[in-house]
Amino acid sequence: MSAAEEIAKLAKSAFEDSQLVASAERVNALHHIRKALESNKSQILAANREDLQAAQIEVDAGRMSESLLKRLDLDKSDKWDSMLQGISDVADLPDPTGIVSYAKELDDGLELYRVSCPIGVLLVIFEARPEVVVNIAALAIKSGNSAILKGGKESNKTTQLLSQAIATGLSQSSLPATYVQTIQTRAEVASLLALDQYIDLVIPRGSNSLVQNIQNNTRIPVMGHADGLCSVYLDESADVDKAVRVVLDSKTDYPSACNSTETLIVHESLLQSVWPIVGRALLDAGVRLLCDPPTLIALSSLAPQPLNLALAGPSTPSSYRTEHLALTLSVVALPSLPAAVRFINAHSSHHTDAIVAESQAAASAFCRGVDSAGTFVNASTRFADGFRYGFGTEVGISTGRIHARGPVGLEGLVIYKYMMRSTDAKGHVVGDFGAGGKRYKHKDIVAAAVPF
Missing domain, CATH: 3.40.605.10 (Aldehyde Dehydrogenase; Chain A, domain 1)
Structure with missing residues (x-):
């Protein structure tokens, strides 16, 4: 042996x-x-x-x-x-x-x-x-x-x-x-x-x-x-202060953790409003931004230049499939919530994804549509943790089904087993049931524990 x-x-x-x-x-x-x-x-x-x-x-x-x-x-x-x-x-x-x-x-x-x-x-x-x-x-x-x-x-x-x-x-x-x-x-x-x-x-x-x-x-x-390819989506209804807090915490609290955010998705309507403020906060925190053309242009066109643009550069298609595990964040602008949901489902590892939104309809659609183990509204992806959930600790985070x-x-x-007990003097046999015989009762029993 x-x-x-x-x-x-x-x-x-x-x-x-x-x-x-x-x-x-x-x-x-x-x-x-x-x-x-x-x-x-x-x-x-x-x-x-x-x-x-x-x-x-x-x-x-x-x-x-x-x-x-x-x-x-x-x-x-x-x-x-x-x-x-x-x-x-x-x-x-x-x-x-x-x-x-x-x-x-x-x-x-x-x-x-x-x-x-x-x-x-x-x-x-x-x-x-x-x-x-x-x-x-x-x-x-x-x-x-x-x-x-x-x-x-x-x-x-x-x-x-x-x-x-x-x-x-x-x-x-x-x-x-x-x-x-x-x-x-x-x-x-x-x-x-x-x-x-x-x-x-x-x-x-x-x-x-x-x-x-x-x-x-x-x-x-x-x-x-598996990998923690988590994302945050800034919906068109996003509150700017919530966006800054949630995105910063999701990326910078512990960048090497599997529940750290690796991709930021920005609704196109926010490119000249919420996104530059969030981008500034990320750059000030030392986060390297890998941006698609719209988000990079929106940062570069700001005047006067308040940003450390040395940390901002172009993304590649592989950026959105990379678990950076560092102060690096991939950024992409998309035209709608459905587009964001499709993007996440195509690129994520189905770990944890969050939306920043004031619209309840958008939040509900995001949570239903994103196929991940955790879907959060206005909360950091870093909350995806057994200790924080009240489990004491965790074996890991399952991204399967x-x-x-x-x-x-x-x-x-734990799984389960089925336990059966007959208290009849003769025991029970299947032959007693069916045509011309007994019918199953299937009556609910109120029980917190097995009585035998």
Whole structure:
């Protein structure tokens, strides 16, 4: 048996064994994991600094982007504290398993329940951000799933110590120590993708190329988190102050995030009014603008020149399909709301898109017409986040169309099973129903939980 198969087999066994463990024990495990992380903070951050130093060499050599480097820093701002708080937030959320979503009495003494349950063994593959190890581990444990995690090689040292802390926490609970495992190499990933007898769902979190490569090399269902090609559309009814606030925040709050806006669409009627004010604010914030001819001309024709036009230049067709992950924004002018909707659906990654509009009709049409996981009105695309949605944290943002879409929290990590019970002295058989026999009652049962 290969090492990868042993890992997968242990994960499956851990999942199956955990199904008879009380949900309260999963919460207990999360508290122990948080304590283990707190106890090992200095060592973990020291490892993170080593990863950052190695990554800086790659950036200096032109082999890694600055945006990727920024994602590696676990000690930046409040990232460490947010990671720990995410564990506590997930622990405090309601148990997503055992919830009844359908209950019927089919016959006297014959009851049917649809009940939420874990998916099984998750294989989660992600790039750069080391805190994702903890985020996903917390969600997997709380939702009753076992997990195998593979982070990017650029964060190996950090990931190893985070994983050790998670294992320490698990060892102090009733859950198997192999409930959350990590792997380090692409060869292990390739082997695991063939083990559909053990692994139930693959969640790739990264670039389109990563997601597509995995989808093309496995029979296991894939829930993809791909590029974040988000956009903001300034409708002809847009308020200028809202436009400035929403566009600036969407682009500059954290440019390397997948929910940062990459494309600004301007209604043609705003070229001489709202757009120059928004453009000035972006340029003053150091944003490089890649403009189509109408938006570039509108900026260039302003007199006196108040803008740093050194940061404004022409776009190319590829600009609108590029996830810049930096202070760069592609800009295009379009004649109507329907044209904007068509443009977004043709160019976006179906992640999150926003409209700035005072017209309720325009806002409604935008939200219905744009085929993305999130459609916002007068709000920054940066709100597309599991923590901000109240999910505690997230596995990723699904841009697909399976059971989970958008930020994937606990509810995205459960499915359901049907449970049936007969209390009849003889039991129930299908032969008793039909022509000349019984008829199904299909009577609603009010039930918050399965009574058996």
